[in-house]
Amino acid sequence: MASGSASGGSNGKKAVVTRFAPSPTGFLHIGGARTALFNWLYARHHGGKYLLRVEDTDRARSTEAAIDAIFDGLTWLGLEGDEAPVFQFARSQRHAEVAAELLDKGHAYRCYLSSEELAARRQKAQEERRPFRIESEWRDADPSTWPAGEPYVVRIKAPREGETTIQDLVQGPVTVRNEEIDDFVILRSDGTPTYMLAVVVDDNDMGVTHVIRGDDHLNNAFRQLVILKGMGWDIPEYAHVPLIHGADGAKMSKRHGALGVDTYRDELGVLPEALFNYLLRLGWGHGDEEIIDRDQAVEWFDIAHVGKSPSRFDVAKLQNLNGHYLREADDARLAALILPLVKGDADLELLTRAMPVLKVRAKDLNDLAEGSAFLFAKRPLDMTEKAQGLLTDEARARLAAIHERLSGESDWTLEGLEANLKAMAGELELGLGKLAQPLRAALTGQTTSPGIFDVLVLLGREESLARIGAQADVPAGSQA
Numbered sequence: 001m002a003s004g005s006a007s008g009g010s011n012g013k014k015a016v017v018t019r020f021a022p023s024p025t026g027f028l029h030i031g032g033a034r035t036a037l038f039n040w041l042y043a044r045h046h047g048g049k050y051l052l053r054v055e056d057t058d059r060a061r062s063t064e065a066a067i068d069a070i071f072d073g074l075t076w077l078g079l080e081g082d083e084a085p086v087f088q089f090a091r092s093q094r095h096a097e098v099a100a101e102l103l104d105k106g107h108a109y110r111c112y113l114s115s116e117e118l119a120a121r122r123q124k125a126q127e128e129r130r131p132f133r134i135e136s137e138w139r140d141a142d143p144s145t146w147p148a149g150e151p152y153v154v155r156i157k158a159p160r161e162g163e164t165t166i167q168d169l170v171q172g173p174v175t176v177r178n179e180e181i182d183d184f185v186i187l188r189s190d191g192t193p194t195y196m197l198a199v200v201v202d203d204n205d206m207g208v209t210h211v212i213r214g215d216d217h218l219n220n221a222f223r224q225l226v227i228l229k230g231m232g233w234d235i236p237e238y239a240h241v242p243l244i245h246g247a248d249g250a251k252m253s254k255r256h257g258a259l260g261v262d263t264y265r266d267e268l269g270v271l272p273e274a275l276f277n278y279l280l281r282l283g284w285g286h287g288d289e290e291i292i293d294r295d296q297a298v299e300w301f302d303i304a305h306v307g308k309s310p311s312r313f314d315v316a317k318l319q320n321l322n323g324h325y326l327r328e329a330d331d332a333r334l335a336a337l338i339l340p341l342v343k344g345d346a347d348l349e350l351l352t353r354a355m356p357v358l359k360v361r362a363k364d365l366n367d368l369a370e371g372s373a374f375l376f377a378k379r380p381l382d383m384t385e386k387a388q389g390l391l392t393d394e395a396r397a398r399l400a401a402i403h404e405r406l407s408g409e410s411d412w413t414l415e416g417l418e419a420n421l422k423a424m425a426g427e428l429e430l431g432l433g434k435l436a437q438p439l440r441a442a443l444t445g446q447t448t449s450p451g452i453f454d455v456l457v458l459l460g461r462e463e464s465l466a467r468i469g470a471q472a473d474v475p476a477g478s479q480a
Contacts, residue, residue: 026260027073030279050082057192073260096192109139111152159178164225166218170303199224214243216243335351343376375459398438443456443467
């Protein structure tokens with residue numbers, strides 16, 4: 001191959017097949033989750049197939065815990081594969097067979113250069129301030145000269161003249177001079193395949209038609225093309241998506257939110273539909289639409305609308321979006337999600353009833369849990385400093401009057417309680433806030449809460465009067 005172009009046109013009208021291929025060396029991070037999402041959406045949009053492959057050839061770093069964490073994150077986001085996952089390491093023999101076939105076809109060669117020889121050549125290149133390129137005397141050596149019993153690697157015969165262009169679906173046409181492509185190793189001296197070989201073989205055998213991945217793999221595509229052309233295989237379409245940066249434009253790190261998907265779920269209280277929507281809009285857009293559900297995303301998604309510039313991860317935007325989905329979520333579902341987070345003897349039925357008023361202000365599940373804590377607090381309530389400051393002598397006297405008035409209230413409903421306390425405020429020629437503020441402190445121990453009448457109804461008559469009485473100037477024995 002001296003020159004050429006790779007546009008993926010050889011796919012013809014094949015059904016679309018995409019893949020997500022994580023390395024199980026850690027959690028499912030945000031960038032990986034977005035890659036999975038784009039692959040899933042592209043396949044769904046075109047009525048195709050979305051596959052999973054675990055690239056576990058790095059045996060020293062691959063762990064079962066990481067595999068479980070990745071699958072758990074994908075399941076939570078609703079991005080499970082359409083077939084059972086492929087495990088790359090289990091296919092090592094197949095990879096080696098392809099390496100042998102490339103040798104037989106003359107597209108690869110045995111290289112007996114030792115690591116010491118390579119290190120010396122690399123050092124010389126550095127001293128001479130020139131790029132290091134593999135120039136192996138074994139590239140065109142006669143097999144009769146192969147030293148018997150000596151270790152060797154198998155290297156691909158990369159083209160040395162001309163150039164290769166990839167018509168990338170995101171980046172557009174990208175051209176590389178063939179002389180820049182090394183004779184890279186496809187089979188190590190111990191007979192195990194390299195990542196570069198395994199990826200190409202697996203993609204081919206899985207019928208992958210579209211390779212959608214981060215643009216840090218763009219250079220790899222040109223190397224992988226050498227193998228594809230050597231084997232005479234169909235060339236997939238490539239779409240290399242720009243990486244995610246922090247809100248400040250710097251490379252993504254933990255301080256920007258480069259965390260595992262499980263952290264957003266378990267520690268930050270994010271709903272899967274919120275993270276799905278946020279990742280979708282991270283580098284892709286459909287007009288000015290911000291709220292996009294799964295069905296709409298499948299209908300609209302087009303890889304051509306992925307931007308060429310790195311997207312910026314903004315935690316505040318994710319939280320705002322999560323707040324929207326909290327307000328839209330089923331109350332029983334939310335109650336079940338926060339039940340383990342609520343301190344004390346939480347009651348699922350009460351949580352469910354409270355959810356319509358609790359979720360209005362919350363931005364995540366942690367907020368919901370904290371906001372519901374007053375429902376299950378034990379007397380005497382723990383008071384915040386601000387709440388305690390509201391309970392002046394004057395306020396306690398008003399609480400005593402409220403206690404007396406509400407003790408005779410027979411209509412313990414939102415309407416009944418609101419009418420009663422508004423009438424009381426009118427009689428005292430006070431704004432309702434003068435009654436509501438100390439009342440909120442007495443009932444919740446906080447200065448913020450759902451509407452005060454909602455609080456009274458949710459706590460119920462007995463508990464409300466007991467809490468008011470505990471903070472009011474009420475004789476002992478008459479608080480309930």
